[in-house]
Amino acid sequence: MISIRKIFFFAVALTIVFLTNSNLADASTAPNQVSVKLINYLGNKNEVSLNIHGTYSINGSNVHLIEGNSYKVKVENSTTISLYANGTKVKVYTNSFTINPVKYGVENYVSINNRDYLGDFTFTIENGSYVRPINRLPMEDYLKGVVPGEMPASWNVEALQAQAVAARTYALSKINSTIVDTVSNQVYSGYIWKDHNYYKNSTLAVNHTKGEVLTYGGKLISAVYSSSNGGITESNANLWGGTALGYLPAKNDPYDPQNPWKLQITETQIDDSSLNMAWPASWWRTVVEKDPLVTNYVKNWLKANGYANKDLKIAKITGLTLGEEKTSGGRRMYGGYRIEFFVKDGVDGPFRMKDGTLERFVATAPKASFGTIRSMFGGSYIKSHLVDRITYQNGIFTYEGRGFGHGIGMSQYGAKKMADLQKSHKEILGFYYPSAVEDNYIDSMIQEIGGKNRYETSANISKYGWNDANTVVIGRGDNPIDALTGSVLAKKYNAPLLLVHTDSLPDSVTQLLNQYKPGKILILGGEKAISNKVETALRTYTTNIERITGQRRYETAIKVASEVGAASQVFITSDSSVSPDALSIAPYASAKQIPILYTQSDVLTPAVKDFLVSAGTKKVTIIGGTGAVSESVEASIADLVGQSNIDRVSGKNRYETSINIMKTYNIDPRNVFFAQGEEFIDALPGSVLAANYNGPIILVQKNSVPQQVIDYLAEDITFIPQIHYLGGEGAISRDVRNVIENTILH
Incomplete structure (x- = not known):
């Protein structure tokens, strides 16, 4: 690339890749996440400086990178890379390490050698000598850094929209690989669009075409483009060999200024x-x-x-x-x-x-x-x-010649001329990619994880998230109360949570246990919840079985908390088996390993009170309003930990509570799990899966989307998240899904 102030050139090898839902089991290759190797502006350096805006954490640790400190990443030798804070070496890593924002969003970003980038970063060693950052961020935010890198943000917005669709189509075809930020793929300039005034048009172009891609024969096209074709487009086969593609013909271009x-x-x-x-x-x-x-x-x-x-x-x-x-x-x-x-x-x-x-x-x-x-x-x-x-x-x-670049596909200067002549971005794309069809990649962003019943759903959730499992957690399928608190324990052991009948193992669960051959099984609840008959059946898979139970649901939750370990901080919620508040907090609690306890609505359950004292709990957060956990219970807790150490997260209803949990804890919305708020036991095993993705569970009704949820999706999510529906259309109807998807797109 020369300069975005002068003339533009883009050349890529011809590639066609089409993604279907079968690609989405691995979060690292989800179509909403692009991985970009940062080369163009960084060059080859054995150390780079980092300025943190907001807060980042080092993956797999409790170490945080905080705004105001000075950080460096330095290659020490061919296999070790170190992080320095304010001149002091903090940690030495073998080959690589990763940092993540506490919440993905425009307020958390990193300046690497004075250029700003959003998202996650893995710092690796390249050629045994250089620090090579790999930036991972949502597709739509990546494009907001590509479009102004490839085409001046001052150009007509219709030309910029054509550029956005072409760039999105190309990037999606490369989604299973790490691309680079140079003309070898597409020029990616990072988070330059935070200057909203100057980059207004290019950002609008990405937003107005959110999710739009081009397909041909049901597959993504190779949406290549160049600066100027000199007045005639070129066939892909002429320059690159292979089969001539109908959407990349050689033809006269009256719009290109020839240059x-x-x-x-x-x-x-x-x-x-x-x-x-x-x-x-x-x-x-x-x-x-x-x-x-x-x-x-x-x-x-x-x-x-x-x-x-x-x-x-x-x-x-x-x-x-x-x-x-x-x-x-x-x-x-x-x-x-x-x-x-x-x-x-x-x-x-x-x-x-x-x-x-x-x-x-x-x-x-x-x-x-x-x-x-x-x-x-x-x-x-x-x-x-x-x-x-x-x-x-x-x-x-x-x-003496004309044009700049390979001349195949769209001419950027031709697109500018067409836009200046009042042509729409769809007309521009139709001219440069004839026979290509406008499509939307949101279908590739959707995963339904369901089954014929809640037991099969739990097995399918497990299959989706775990190829193998040394530990498995077993919960009762007709009453969620014990299994809800067990999600934190399941996360501790990286274990799937499977639902069973009180007196028998469902076929879907036995098939999965035969596949996993677990070394340990944890049973949540007493014999009335999960019988000895089921325990005996489970012993055919392993003799290492532990039953975690108490006399009542309160004591069972306490036993789970004890098994989790640290209880300096806990969540407390209603003991009602019909309250989904515990489900809404479960992914965050599981990810942070914070136990969930139950209490009666109007009185602090004695066993819970005794546990808070004996565990030395310092912080308590009540989940749900005063109708679920009363003010008198809050006062009793305050007597133990102090009023300043109590928080409450609630809403007008269970749906608003699930949204407020997301907002309060800055839960990353790049992977979102939707569950029905009435019959929610189907979604219970998904709480551990959501924790693995660091994502939230958002509650909706079977046949309608609460306004609080619509507002959040429309205002707080600027990109297309990976969408997971926990349960089939019997749990979350097609009409509800249409509302969710249309809201996210627009």
Whole structure:
């Protein structure tokens, strides 16, 4: 890429990839998340500086990176990379480490060598020497950094929208790989769009086309583009080989301004007639070529083609010709060249001498592919294959051509002209990608995890989240009360939570246990909840079985809390088996390993009171309003931990409570789990899955979406999250799903 202030060029290899829901089991390859290797602005550095805006945490630890401190990441040797804070080494890592924002959002970002980026960052070692950050962020926010990197934000918004759709389609086709922030993929400029005034149009372009992609034959197209096609588009097969694609034809483009260019190359780069060829050391360091910018490209090409680790001087560039053969798009297929040059072995090595004088080497090809010639002299100088002529006069060769880039697909300058002529972005895309169909990638962002019943749903949730499991947690399927608090324990052991009948194991669960062959099984609740008959059946899979139970639900929750370990902080919620408040807090509680306890509504349950004292609990958060946990219970807790150490998260109803939990704890919305708020036991095993994704559970009604949920989705989520429906359409209707998806898109 030259400069977004000048002219633009983008070239990619032809690739078509189509994603279906089967790709989505691995969160790292979810279509809403792009992984970008940061090279373009960073270069190759053995250390980089970090400025934190907001708060980040180091993945897998309780260490936080805080705004105001000065951080550096430095490669210590080929296998270790270190983090420094205010000049002091904090931690040494083997090969890599990752930092995550406490909540994904525009208020949390990182400046790396003074360029801002949103999202997560994995710092790796490249080539045993360099710090290489890999930035992971939602697709739509990635595009907000691509569109102004590829096209000036001041251009007509319709051109910018066409650019956004093309860039999104291309990025989605690469979703299962790490792309780079250069023209090798797409120029990604990071979080430059935080300057909302200057980048208003480019950000609007991404927002107004949210999720839009182009498909052909049901698959994503290769939405390649270039700066200028010189007045005629090119077929992909002509330049890159392979099958000609119907949406990438060669045809005249009346909108492209053609952008003529000229390159002059002096034939004699070094006049050696007066140089002492028997003693080249006398002039080697002082003599330079006539056209050093061009000859630097030539030297690099020669070094990549047989002269690695050599010091070269270009003496003469001659024999420049054009073949008569042209593509259907009018582009040159062949050309000729002759390069004469001198060679020295490395910086301090010997000169290549012959018969006592410096030897003149020759690289020549009377008929080379024009792609080779363009690489040799630099794509920034020979700007396209669309060359009209070569002339020779007064010892100078002159290439004259049109366009900039490969000319396949959309012309960025042509898109600008069409937009200025009041053409819509859809008309622009229709002209440059004929036969392509507008589509939306939201279908790839949706995963329904359900089953014929709650037991099969729990098994399918487990299959989705765990390929194997050494520990399995078993809960009662007809009453969620014990299993809800057990989600924190399941997370501790990275264990799926499976629901069973009181007196039997469902077939879906037995099949999964046969697959997992767990080494340990935890049963939540007493014999009335899960009978000895079920325990006996479970012993066919492992003899290492532990039953966690108390006389009542309160004591069972306390036993779970004791098994979890630390209880300096706890959540307390209603003991009602029909209250979903515990489900709403369960993903966050599980991720943070904070126990969930139950209490009676109007009196603090004695067993809970005794536990808070014996555990030395310092912080209590009540989940739910005063109808669920009364003010008198809150007062009793205050007597134990102090009023300043009590919080309450609630809402007007269970739906608003689930939203307020998200907002209070800054829960990452990149992966969102939706559950029905009335018959919610189907979703209970999903609480551990949501915790693994650091995502929330949002409650909805079966046949309608509460206004509080609509408001949150419309106002607080600016990108397309990965959507998980816990249960089938019998739990969350198609109408509700349509409302959710349309709200997120618009």
